[in-house]
Amino acid sequence: MATTLSYTHLFSFTEAVFKSIGCSDEDATLATETLLAADLRGIDSHGVARLIGYVRLWEAGRINPTPRVGVTYETPSTAVVDGDGGLGLVVGPKAMEVAIEKARQVGTGWVSVKNSNHFGIAGYHAMKALAYDMMGIAMTNASPLVAPTYSLERLLGTNPIAVAVPAGDQPDFVLDMATTTAANGKLEIAQRKNTPIPEGWAQNADGTGSTDPNAVKNGGALLPLGGATGSHKGYGLGAVVDIFSAVLSGANYGPWVPPFVAFLQPSANPVGEGLGHFFGAMRVDAFRPAAEFKAHMDNWITTFRNARAVEGQHVLIPGDPEREMSGKRLIEGIPLLDPVIKDLETVGAKFGVKL
Amino acid sequence: MATTLSYTHLFSFTEAVFKSIGCSDEDATLATETLLAADLRGIDSHGVARLIGYVRLWEAGRINPTPRVGVTYETPSTAVVDGDGGLGLVVGPKAMEVAIEKARQVGTGWVSVKNSNHFGIAGYHAMKALAYDMMGIAMTNASPLVAPTYSLERLLGTNPIAVAVPAGDQPDFVLDMATTTAANGKLEIAQRKNTPIPEGWAQNADGTGSTDPNAVKNGGALLPLGGATGSHKGYGLGAVVDIFSAVLSGANYGPWVPPFVAFLQPSANPVGEGLGHFFGAMRVDAFRPAAEFKAHMDNWITTFRNARAVEGQHVLIPGDPEREMSGKRLIEGIPLLDPVIKDLETVGAKFGVKL
Numbered sequence A, B: 001m002a003t004t005l006s007y008t009h010l011f012s013f014t015e016a017v018f019k020s021i022g023c024s025d026e027d028a029t030l031a032t033e034t035l036l037a038a039d040l041r042g043i044d045s046h047g048v049a050r051l052i053g054y055v056r057l058w059e060a061g062r063i064n065p066t067p068r069v070g071v072t073y074e075t076p077s078t079a080v081v082d083g084d085g086g087l088g089l090v091v092g093p094k095a096m097e098v099a100i101e102k103a104r105q106v107g108t109g110w111v112s113v114k115n116s117n118h119f120g121i122a123g124y125h126a127m128k129a130l131a132y133d134m135m136g137i138a139m140t141n142a143s144p145l146v147a148p149t150y151s152l153e154r155l156l157g158t159n160p161i162a163v164a165v166p167a168g169d170q171p172d173f174v175l176d177m178a179t180t181t182a183a184n185g186k187l188e189i190a191q192r193k194n195t196p197i198p199e200g201w202a203q204n205a206d207g208t209g210s211t212d213p214n215a216v217k218n219g220g221a222l223l224p225l226g227g228a229t230g231s232h233k234g235y236g237l238g239a240v241v242d243i244f245s246a247v248l249s250g251a252n253y254g255p256w257v258p259p260f261v262a263f264l265q266p267s268a269n270p271v272g273e274g275l276g277h278f279f280g281a282m283r284v285d286a287f288r289p290a291a292e293f294k295a296h297m298d299n300w301i302t303t304f305r306n307a308r309a310v311e312g313q314h315v316l317i318p319g320d321p322e323r324e325m326s327g328k329r330l331i332e333g334i335p336l337l338d339p340v341i342k343d344l345e346t347v348g349a350k351f352g353v354k355l
Helices: A007-020 A025-040 A048-059 A088-106 A122-128 A184-193 A227-247 A290-305 A319-330 A338-349 B009-022 B025-040 B048-059 B088-106 B122-132 B184-193 B225-249 B291-303 B321-331 B340-349
Strands: A002-005 A068-073 A079-081 A108-116 A133-141 A161-165 A173-177 A275-283 A334-339 B001-006 B071-074 B078-082 B106-117 B133-138 B160-164 B173-177 B273-283 B334-337
Touching: A002 A007, A002 A338, A007 A025, A007 A048, A007 A088, A007 A338, A025 A048, A025 A088, A048 A334, A048 A338, A068 B122, A079 A088, A079 B340, A088 A122, A088 A133, A088 A173, A088 A275, A088 B048, A108 A227, A122 A133, A122 A161, A122 A173, A133 A227, A161 B133, A161 B225, A173 A319, A184 A227, A227 A275, A227 B160, A227 B173, A227 B225, A227 B291, A290 B225, A334 A338, A334 B001, B001 B340, B009 B025, B009 B334, B009 B340, B025 B048, B025 B088, B025 B122, B025 B321, B025 B334, B048 B225, B048 B334, B048 B340, B078 B088, B088 B122, B088 B133, B088 B273, B106 B225, B122 B133, B122 B160, B122 B173, B122 B273, B133 B225, B173 B321, B225 B273
Parallel strands: A079 A108, B078 B106
Antiparallel strands: A002 A334, A068 A079, A108 A275, A133 A161, A133 A275, A161 A173, B001 B334, B071 B078, B106 B273, B133 B160, B133 B273, B160 B173
């Protein structure tokens, strides 16, 4: 069963919760906008369903609600941002602003972030660049759930990569993908339904391929993109995300990335501070006049969209499904499953905020 | 059957061929070094086996042996390089030098290239940055052989992405991957052996999955990374490579990318000039002191390499197999299949160069 709440209703509630844990008005608004971007775009696993998780991390003293986010190291086109243990939902947008400002100055800007927490969906951060006629790039490392090719140990997160590219008359191109075959949220759905998962999504504790939706829970691991026949590519991409996000910034990497769930303790011997992100902004007109670029981008998009397709299907442009979902949910509201509603009521009761 | 030739022997021969088509001494050396990097690293499909292909393109008037490669547009951290129709084997390294010089100045450098040709293996170009304590990135678009998810048309190339990261005591990290499940070269091997190909590599002309090694030849297409269950991710990555390499520079993109084989004509209505590449260089010390970065990179590498693994296997670091192969082939020589030897003899005879 699901209850549908309007975006504005959910926004007010979530904002009030972030204020209750001590966020400034400005940060609470920013965190809410970032978090609910996931719900709007249909990536329900990364949206308000995680609000209770963020609150529990704060209760465990692992989120600083009043971080002093700042640049600690820089060149004209690069910076390292220290998130001061803040919400990734707040640290992320502030770091992306630094990348955009650098791009304004010298054509591109590249920011690696340490001492942060989970930042919602990568696509939201990459899309920030679009308003400035820039391409946006966003990555983050995440709790270790993924086994590199041949590994029995979980050493990487689902480590997403997002790339946003502005177009002219056509809607923007927005790629936002985990570097695993399937996101953990899809396993959770299969667990609830008790249905087997496809080959290539996960492995058992002994490294054999699994169709058991509980495989990861039982000591197995998610598989990198490419699954059974080519997981070395997904492993390589996930590794690049980890290195750019954390080895470059001084955050924790690999198995040391702090878990999102508050009941698991972070490593007692961390190799860095918090978790890491990586952001990029490239001005389109640092390469060619923006109008020229956009005309060709429109041509690229319409060529792909209008390609001959398999019966009953059509070729999508990355970002199409999420944009359509966003338009729909802004009007019709956001459906929330009963367990999510229950979690939100629990959080609301804690702070005297009514859902 | 195979004949083994020493690297230096093959180098002299290849260099003489490039001089014979009109390359300057300097460009012939550069082109040879770039091309043979593929043979050394064990990526036989992209090495000297393609020399005859480059010569045929030159005969068809589609390669300029004396290009004036230059920057046509720039900001402090970006440039567009015009390859003037030259060999990608020459244009690529020159464009990467521009990226490295920009990185020296402002921390990072990003170069999009138009009017070029095939550039060999992406990994070679990315690795150029390592000597300067920089991370290197290289991408290229390529002849359309790949169908986006649901498409019956081939709109993308195998569009590789390479990322090279320097380490300290450990060998460098070098990811070099096509954004398809399998490279076309693997299909060619299966064709010769007349063995079926795994699910997820290719589709038939009607869009159904195929295990026929001749599927692509017969109007089918290669599948993006992710194959049967997640090709939208590989499609998205291949699309980003196409956009960064060509829409950004003014090269041909999508179905307009000129074919490598001389018997197929380029589009009569191109949307840009030649094919496109994209290069990046990021100074490690634009983010943190290089020694610090390298110490953590060594820790990253040893952690992954020493992870508990599936019986009889171990976890590899991207670049391990190619580096080992390179060491071996420098000493033992490069094995070449009989059809390749025959092609080289044909090319040699044309110019009076003895193999």
